[in-house]
Amino acid sequence: MGLLLRGVDRDEVSRGQVAVAPGSMRPHAQGRAEIFTLSKDEGGRHTPFGSGYSPQLFFGAADVSAVLDVGEVGFSLNRPVACEPGLRFAIREGGRTVGAGVVLEVST
Numbered sequence: 001m002g003l004l005l006r007g008v009d010r011d012e013v014s015r016g017q018v019a020v021a022p023g024s025m026r027p028h029a030q031g032r033a034e035i036f037t038l039s040k041d042e043g044g045r046h047t048p049f050g051s052g053y054s055p056q057l058f059f060g061a062a063d064v065s066a067v068l069d070v071g072e073v074g075f076s077l078n079r080p081v082a083c084e085p086g087l088r089f090a091i092r093e094g095g096r097t098v099g100a101g102v103v104l105e106v107s108t
Contacts, residue, residue, distance in 0.1 A: 032075070033101040037098060085103050
């Protein structure tokens, strides 16, 4: 999407930032998600992962590292990003997509 922002320099905007109505969305760093992983034959991981697995999650244009807690299918992002229940994301590792997910709930 293109967005004309008058009076804003190019270096004041970075990848992953969002343009929303004030107060309509808050950044979050933790929550729960339902995830879907690709099999080895589909191009996913060759080995299983457990709690502590730390892939990149892509929420729209924002990419952020996370630590997954597989027991709860919870996530802890290394920085807050704009996300809300229902938002879909990709799970990437080493430049390839190994799964996807949908946010079920968020917390601060």
